[in-house]
Amino acid sequence: MTLTALSDTKQKILDAAIYLFNSKGFTGTSVREIAKKANVNVAHISYYFKGKGGLLEHLVSQFYEGYLTVIENNLSHLTKGSAGSCLRSLILDILNYQHENRQLSRLVLREVTLDTVLIREVMTTYLTKEKYYLKAILEHGIKVGQFRKVFIPHIIIQLKSLVNMPYLQPQYMSEVLHIQSHEAYFVHQYYKDVMIWIDSLLTEHHPIQQKVVALR
The missing domain is CATH 1.10.357.10 (Tetracycline Repressor, domain 2)
Incomplete structure (x- = not known):
């Protein structure tokens, strides 16, 4: 995967998290829902942010x-x-x-x-x-x-x-x-x-x- 693709994947995760955290709340949103919304593998969230908490912190x-x-x-x-x-x-x-x-x-x-x-x-x-x-x-x-x-x-x-x-x-x-x-x-x-x-x-x-x- 190229650096551009990696960057795009990270941004898609961030955009999906912002949308879901706003609409469903942080506690009401699962990592799987974020991955589905971003159209990425769940493993990418762990790779970039070490989980949902790390994503919010970022x-x-x-x-x-x-x-x-x-x-x-x-x-x-x-x-x-x-x-x-x-x-x-x-x-x-x-x-x-x-x-x-x-x-x-x-x-x-x-x-x-x-x-x-x-x-x-x-x-x-x-x-x-x-x-x-x-x-x-x-x-x-x-x-x-x-x-x-x-x-x-x-x-x-x-x-x-x-x-x-x-x-x-x-x-x-x-x-x-x-x-x-x-x-x-x-x-x-x-x-x-x-x-x-x-x-x-x-x-x-x-x-x-x-x-x-x-x-x-």
């Missing part, structure tokens, strides 16, 4: 490696002293990354809500790095006077909730809110609305902030 790692690369690529804006532009660019790139990897995003973001050995490892590696980077951006913005003083953990909670919601609960988005988050236009429009929220929360002189002050 998918989670694949998602977060790409996710952290997106964050790291945006940190260069901080060297120019612009925490605001860094945060704006970062949010847009995260939304685009999750949109381009919708099914994988849905799977991983759902798995992160569970308490497993794998997810505890993710918490202490990838998500700890994510917190460090987001905290650095917010702290820098506060230090140079671009952001008002806020309790950073709460901002991170709210920001992650906004950014993850469309990909964590796609059925709610489409069936209850009637928003088609898989459409290309969604990211552009949603990004603008998220930035209105960011500006109202972090920027001292945003019109919403001024109105609140006036009411007092």
Whole structure:
């Protein structure tokens, strides 16, 4: 078997696993079902991933490696002293990354809500790095006077909730809110609305902030 064929086989397994884990759940999916969906021999799953658990671990790692690369690529804006532009660019790139990897995003973001050995490892590696980077951006913005003083953990909670919601609960988005988050236009429009929220929360002189002050 050629290297290209091996690579194609591996990708077919990954695609099949993402589909089945999303539709039937990790525990409800068997290795044989993945092999059948991918049209490969069961032995290939053991060869590449050492079983179903290894397959899930690979998918989670694949998602977060790409996710952290997106964050790291945006940190260069901080060297120019612009925490605001860094945060704006970062949010847009995260939304685009999750949109381009919708099914994988849905799977991983759902798995992160569970308490497993794998997810505890993710918490202490990838998500700890994510917190460090987001905290650095917010702290820098506060230090140079671009952001008002806020309790950073709460901002991170709210920001992650906004950014993850469309990909964590796609059925709610489409069936209850009637928003088609898989459409290309969604990211552009949603990004603008998220930035209105960011500006109202972090920027001292945003019109919403001024109105609140006036009411007092």
